Amino acid sequence: MNKFYTLLLTLSIGTTISYAASKTLTHTIKSGDSLYQIALKNNTTVEQIRKANKMKEGEKLKLGKTLAIPAKTKLAKAEKAKPTKKETSSKKVASSKKTVSKKKVALSKKTDLKKKVASKKTTPPQKIAKKSSNKKIASKSNSKKIVKTAAAKPVSHTIKKGDSLYAIAKKHHTTVAAVRKANGMKATEKLKLGRVLKMPQDVQSKNVLAKASAKKKKTTIAHMQKTVADKKLVASIAKLDTISLEKAEVKKDKKPSLSTILFGAKKSKVAKSDSGIGTEKCVRITSLAKKKLGKRYVLGATGGRNTFDCSGLTTYVYKQNGIKLPRRAIAQSKIGKRISKKDLRKGDLVFFDTSRSRRGYVNHVGIYIGNNKFIHASSAKRKVIISSLNEPFYRNRLTGARRLES
Numbered sequence: 001m002n003k004f005y006t007l008l009l010t011l012s013i014g015t016t017i018s019y020a021a022s023k024t025l026t027h028t029i030k031s032g033d034s035l036y037q038i039a040l041k042n043n044t045t046v047e048q049i050r051k052a053n054k055m056k057e058g059e060k061l062k063l064g065k066t067l068a069i070p071a072k073t074k075l076a077k078a079e080k081a082k083p084t085k086k087e088t089s090s091k092k093v094a095s096s097k098k099t100v101s102k103k104k105v106a107l108s109k110k111t112d113l114k115k116k117v118a119s120k121k122t123t124p125p126q127k128i129a130k131k132s133s134n135k136k137i138a139s140k141s142n143s144k145k146i147v148k149t150a151a152a153k154p155v156s157h158t159i160k161k162g163d164s165l166y167a168i169a170k171k172h173h174t175t176v177a178a179v180r181k182a183n184g185m186k187a188t189e190k191l192k193l194g195r196v197l198k199m200p201q202d203v204q205s206k207n208v209l210a211k212a213s214a215k216k217k218k219t220t221i222a223h224m225q226k227t228v229a230d231k232k233l234v235a236s237i238a239k240l241d242t243i244s245l246e247k248a249e250v251k252k253d254k255k256p257s258l259s260t261i262l263f264g265a266k267k268s269k270v271a272k273s274d275s276g277i278g279t280e281k282c283v284r285i286t287s288l289a290k291k292k293l294g295k296r297y298v299l300g301a302t303g304g305r306n307t308f309d310c311s312g313l314t315t316y317v318y319k320q321n322g323i324k325l326p327r328r329a330i331a332q333s334k335i336g337k338r339i340s341k342k343d344l345r346k347g348d349l350v351f352f353d354t355s356r357s358r359r360g361y362v363n364h365v366g367i368y369i370g371n372n373k374f375i376h377a378s379s380a381k382r383k384v385i386i387s388s389l390n391e392p393f394y395r396n397r398l399t400g401a402r403r404l405e406s
Helices: 002-022 035-041 046-053 074-081 085-119 125-144 165-171 176-183 205-239 258-263 279-291 310-320
Strands: 024-028 066-070 155-158 196-199 337-339 349-352 364-370 373-378 383-388 398-403
Touching: 035 046, 046 066, 165 176, 176 196, 279 310, 279 364, 279 373, 310 364, 310 373
Parallel strands: none
Antiparallel strands: 024 066, 155 196, 337 398, 349 364, 349 398, 364 373, 373 383
16 A cells, blocks of 8 residues: 555656656846846746756856746745755755855855946946957057958949049049049049949048149149240230241341341342343252252251251352342341332342231241242151142242342
C-alpha cells in the first residue's frame, strides 16, 4: 500500500514539474532594464533566465530583444513549505549564493548610480558605453587632426540649358575639380542636358571657391582694363584713319617735320621740267618694277633685303634710273606735272586715298605700266603686285597722277 502511494506521489510530482517546465513567460527589454530587475519582477533568478535564453555571463542586454522567463510553479511553494534535509542544505547554499549575488547587484547599482550622477542622464549602461566610446574616437581624431574636411554629402544636380561647371560648382559651394572628380569627368568632357551630377559638399570648398572667384575677378578687371586700352587705341586710329601708314613711318635718326606732312617736301631740282621722261627710261622703270613682283611688303622698307612699302618701291625704282623722289607718297604727289587719267603713259605715278573715310588724303602710290594697270607694293596682299585702275576699289580711290622728268 505504501508503495502505491509513493508511486502516485512521484507521478503527481512529475506532472507538476513538466507543467512548470512547459509554462514560460516573455519579457521585451526596455531602456533601464537589468537581469536582476527582470528576475525579481517575474519571481525567478538571473541564472534561470540566462539558462532559458542561453545567455553567457557578461552578455549585455539589447533593447527590443524578447526574453523567455521561466514561471514560478506550485511545486516550488510546496517544497518551500516542507523542506527535506537535502533541500535545507541546498537552500542554505542558495541563500548564501543569493546574498553574494545581492551584494554584487548592490555594488553594481552603486557604480551605476555614480555613473548616472556623473553623466546627469538616466540612460542605460549600454548607451553610456556607446557615448563614451564615441567621445574617445572624437578626441583621438581631434588630437591627430586627421579630419581636415567634412564627410561628403551627396547632393545631385540635373544639368539644364545654360549650365556650366563653374556655375554649378559655385551654386553648391564646391569647386569644378571636385565636381569632375566626383562624377569621373574628363577635363574636355562636355555637359549633357538632363544628366544628373553628384555634388560633393566640402568644408574647405568655400575658401577654395572664394580664392578662385577672387582670381577670376582680378583677371576680369585686367581684361577690362586691356579692353578699355584697346578701345582707346582703336578710337585714336579711327581719328587718324585718313593718314596713311606711310605717314606714320619715322626714321630712326630723323623725324619728319609738320610742314613736310601737311604741305609735302620741296620740289626736286631734277624734276622741274614738264617735258616728261623719255620712252627708253620709261621702259627701264617699268621693267625694273616688274622684276620686284612678289617681293615682300614691309612697312618703311625701301629695298633692303628686297622688301618694300608702296612709296619705298617708287623711290627705289626711280633712284636706280637717276631720279630722286621724296620718301613719302603725299610728298611725291606734289612734284612733277599733274596729268589726267586719260593722258597716262608708262612710268607715270598714280596716287590713291585707301582710308575708310576717303577724304582725298594721299596715302598710297604706284607706277603706271600701260593698259590701265599699275604696279605697287600692297599692304593688303603683303607683296608687290599688279592691279587694274578699273577695279572698283582703286577706281573710286584714285586721287590723281603725276609725270616726272628725267
